[in-house]
Amino acid sequence: MTLTAGGRRLAAAALVQSLGIGLFMASSMAYFTRQVDLSANQVASGLALAGVVALGISLLGGVLADRYGARRVLAAVYLGRGVCCAAYVFVTDFWQFMVVTLCAVACDRAGPPVLQALVAVAVPERQERTRLLAVVNVVRNCGLGVGAMAAGVALASDTQAAYRVTLIAIGLAFLGGAVLVLRVSEPAAPTAEAAAPKGAAERPAKGRVLPDARYLTLTGLNFLLFFFDTMLLVAMPVWILEHTDAPRATVSVLFALNTALVVVLQIPVSKLATGQRRTTRMLTWTGAVLAVSSLCFAASGSVGGGPAVAWLAAAVVTLSLAEVIANSAVWDLSIALAPEEQRGRYLSVFNLSVAGQRVLGPVMVTGLLLGSGSLGWVVAAAVLVVAGVAAERVARAAGERMRAGAPAHA
Secondary structure, three states: OOOOHHHHHHHHHHHHHHHHHHHHHHHHHHHHHHOOOOOHHHHHHHHHHHHHHHHHHOHHHHHHHHHHOHHHHHHHHHHHHHHHHHHHHHOOOHHHHHHHHHHHHHHHHHHHHHHHHHHHHHOOOHHHHHHHHHHHHHHHHHHHHHHHHHOHHHHHHOOHHHHHHHHHHHHHHHHHHHHHHHOOOOOOOOOHHHHOOOOOOOOOOOOOOOOOHHHHHHHHHHHHHOHHHHHHHHHHHHHHHHHOOOOOOHHHHHHHHHHHHHHHHHHHHHOOOOOHHHHHHHHHHHHHHHHHHHHHHHHHOOOOHHHHHHHHHHHHHHHHHHHHHHHHHHHHHHHHOOOHHHHHHHHHHHHHHHHHHHHHHHHHHHHHHHHHOHHHHHHHHHHHHHHHHHHHHHHHHHHHHHHHOOOOOO
16 A cells, blocks of 8 residues: 555654564563563563553543644653663662553553554545554564564673663664654644534533443453454463463464464455444454354364364464454544544543453453363353454444434433
């Protein structure tokens, strides 16, 4: 696809800051444990606590985007993340680590919905903005991989100087992303009165704190559909290592397979998100394909050797397909179903389904799914099918209500 100048700058910003994230993800644990002398337990618990606290703080990003413009807020978020990375150079104990990490995670959680809000105003055409977000996602995945490989230099040196240079480089990467974002054109957002349909000027949009009921319901259902993330990052490695006879190296191979499939499939699949009916139908497809993936995981636990690896590969292929379908659908619908004058706030609330899955998903996997063996996967498959069908119906009803111009709170 051909990107506008603003789209190219957003894609470039995503690439630059994802290089920084990749560097940080691959080198930070070694830095904190070997140079700052924190225990792995302290680092893990600090990240988990910061993630929970940051859930509420991240909502401010959408509120600020509605008031001051998504471009300025996104640039500030990137700059904040860069400052936090540089601040890690001066961390010497657990509580300093906690303060910096809370700020960093809050910026991280606030970023995605503000980016969507900026794409929504910078690219008015609905299908094109979904494709731009697909390009951004592909670029981000590539950047994460390259950044992680580049972190090998610091890991091989294993010196405080190497880690500190890496942290400064990460901070500069985020600064570069902020500069690129500031160069994106952002038309003025409509006021609540201008955006309201004719005859609906009495809608109390400014006074509403939370999105309307249908949007909130879709947010809750997306929490279940976003289970692909937890399936990949938590359930898949634990299942392979503890419940199957597959070789341990299968874990890294399947992670690489997922990354490659997302990079290859995300942009082509995003082209399917055309029109309200087809896009909402993609939510049902997501639930169904995730269910197939769950059943493949279940089957891998009852066989050994080559067949187990084959079932696991099938599970990751279908999971990756569900991921790109879900991304394309929710990028489109979360923007389209939000009123323009409150888009940032709506998108920040919707993003709680993603952030919440990353906080609560591991607990659900270890406490419910994996503890029940193959039966847990079968139950998960049934839940995901129902969630997909329900999400389609809710999204379709919300779209019809918006087209009718009726008050969303009615």
